Amino acid sequence: MKAKGGLLLAALGVLALPLSAVADAPSPTVLANTCFSCHGTDGKSAGAMPSLAGKSASEIAQRLREFRADERENTVMGRIAKGFSDAEIEALAAQLGSK
Amino acid sequence: MKKIDRRTFTKLAGAAGVAFSLPAGAGVALGKSPRVVVIGGGFGGATAAKYLRRFDAGIDVTLIEPSKAFVTCPFSNTVIGGLNTMARITHSYDGLRAHGVTIVHDRATGIDAAKKSVSLANGGDVGYDRLIVSPGIGFRWGAIEGYDAATSQTMAHAWQAGPQTVLLQQQLAAMPDGGVFIISPPVNPFRCPPGPGERISLVANYFKQHKPRAKILVLDPKEKFSKQGLFKEGWAALYGDMIEYRNASNDGTVVRVDAANMTLHTDFEQHKGDVINFIPPQQAGEIAQLAGLANDSGWCPVDQQTFESSMHPNIHVIGDASIASPMPKSGFSASNQAKAVAAAVANLLKGEAPGTPKFVNTCYSLVAPDYGISVAMVYDFADGKIVKVKGSGGLSPSGASAEFHKKEANFARGWYDSIAQDIWG
Known part of the structure; x- marks a missing residue:
């Protein structure tokens, strides 16, 4: 998984993080994949949902933290962001963010 | 074979x-x-x-x-309610072939x-x-007396999308104004818990425009249903007294189906419908x-x-x-x-x-084309099982503005477009 995962990330132009710092943490890929059901594969939205593709890692992480803290107006993202820890937000943002 | x-x-x-x-x-x-x-x-x-x-x-x-193409249950209520065609909810497997999947x-x-x-x-x-x-x-055919695969050809369940979706849509289109539509959701657990509420809503939306004297009777064998508060809030605002909902305590449990007479029997009464949507236990x-x-x-x-x-x-x-x-x-x-x-x-x-897995679920429902509601939850895997992440998820707020509901309706459509692309694209 690691070698091929690395290749896949490289192919996407995404910098590979160490797969998981903590043994039990979900991998950045597994975390990021949860976003695609609304935001489209690799964050490319097919319709009215905002695309994540093209946004930087810091912008994605910042936005998620604001949603989680109810500091940014939203419909559903506040409820979803509250399900992710700081470490998970950093990991999935690094995975999704453009470089 | x-x-x-x-x-x-x-x-x-x-x-x-x-x-x-x-x-x-x-x-x-x-x-x-x-x-x-x-x-x-x-x-x-x-x-x-x-x-x-x-x-x-x-x-x-x-x-x-x-199947050569997949018809989704999500958004099939928009077809039943006359808002979309079957093509909108049908997806070919060409996208998967392009990813190198062999389809048999x-x-x-x-x-x-x-x-x-x-x-x-x-x-x-x-x-x-x-x-x-x-x-x-x-389906647990026969679990409710009188309802089996043969019966479903005249009294649709429409809980697997495809010909059943078309059957129910056509029956509703042919129903006279002033007619009665009866829908009976199943006991738990079943596919898409908010699905019956959305179906009731989008049929009501269709009736409101095309058959304003029609009535909807809901016979539910449960005490309550998913997003009940939000649905009832929407129904009161949009559909007046068109919808009558009966739960288990109010004789809502159907014990026998008489398809030949388009009649559902509960413990104490019988209800004749012009169109009946019976969703059997699963x-x-x-x-x-x-x-x-x-x-x-x-x-x-x-x-x-x-x-x-x-x-x-x-x-x-x-x-x-x-x-x-x-x-x-x-x-x-x-x-x-x-x-x-x-x-x-x-x-x-x-x-x-x-x-280690991590899961999200978000279910949008349309109460009307410009009135969406949602429920969401995030899940961790901990101590050998899937658990809800404390403090995450939940329902859209009650008493939300029309603008909020319009946004959620747009996001419902956006969600459908994205997940269909994420899966079959």
């Missing part, structure tokens, strides 16, 4: 002394592509097939699905867990190293029953980390058929489970640890 159950299949295979066309090895042979077979091309199965190839393009992935349009009739092979209705079998089963739901899809993957509950017990069956090794059951509680039986859940299971299977085939 005669249906082959697992026992017959095993006997046949034993008598032949060998497996049929594509023998499965005991494990992954050195230098040979690992082989994963997926049964079912819906939200769970199609996602698993695509994401297996994304995780590791060296995996040989075969998807077994009888056939029906799986049995699984030999010892030989690691799946038998097909048109003959032959397909071997696997790991099998992912995503069969959706089946269980895991047929192949799960045939292959011995379901337990006495009718659903499939699994290890909630990898979704590997508790009944048979090397077989993963995902989606509606699996016991993934506290996750609801939804297309979104199935697709999220499929991604985590694809990661686990790719890791396991390499002899690595499966990894």
Whole structure:
């Protein structure tokens, strides 16, 4: 998984993080994949949902933290962001963010 | 073609002394592509097939699905309510082919867990190293007296999308103004808990525009239903007294169906409808029953980390058929489970640890074309089971503004476009 995962990330132009710092943490890929059901594969939205593709890692992480803290107006993202820890937000943002 | 159950299949295979066309090895042979077979091309199965190839393009992935195109249950209520055509909710498998998935349009009739092979209705079998089963739901025909597969041809369930969706839509279109539409949702657990509420809403929206004197009677064998507060708030605002809802305590439980007279019998009354939508009690899809993957509950017990069956090794059951509680039986859940299971299977085939899953579920419902509501939840895997992340998820706020509901309706459509692309695109 690691070698091929690395290749896949490289192919996407995404910098590979160490797969998981903590043994039990979900991998950045597994975390990021949860976003695609609304935001489209690799964050490319097919319709009215905002695309994540093209946004930087810091912008994605910042936005998620604001949603989680109810500091940014939203419909559903506040409820979803509250399900992710700081470490998970950093990991999935690094995975999704453009470089 | 005669249906082959697992026992017959095993006997046949034993008598032949060998497996049929594509023998499965005991494990992954050195230098040979690992082989994963997926049964079912819906939200769970199609996602698993695509994401297996994304995780590791060296995996040989075969998807077994009888239909040439998949019609989604999500958004089928918009077809029933006259807002969309069937084309809007029908998806071809060309996208999966482009990802290198081999599609076999056939029906799986049995699984030999010892030989690691799946038998097909048109003959032959397909071997696997790991099998992912995503069969959706089946119905407990006859569980309510008078309702079976034959009855459903005149009194639609429309809880598997396709011809049933069209049947119900056409019956509603032909119904006279002033007619009565009766809908009876099933007992828990069932596919798409907010689905009946959305169906009631979008039929009401259709009636409001085209048959304003029509009535809707809901006969529910439960005490309450998903997003009840939000739906009732929307119904009061939009549909006045068109909808009458009766729960179990108010004689809502249907005990007998008389399809010939379009009548539903409860304990104390009988209700005649011009159109009746009867949604029967459910269980895991047929192949799960045939292959011995379901337990006495009718659903499939699994290890909630990898979704590997508790009944048979090397077989993963995902989606509606699996016991993934506290996750609801939804297309979104199935697709999220499929991604985590694809990661686990790719890791396991390499002899690595499966990894820890993380899941999200969001279910949008349309109360009207410009009035959306939602429920969401985030799930961790902890102490051997799936758990809700405390403080996450929940319902749209009650008393929200029209602007909020309009946004959620737009996001409902946006969600559908994105998840369809994420799965079949």
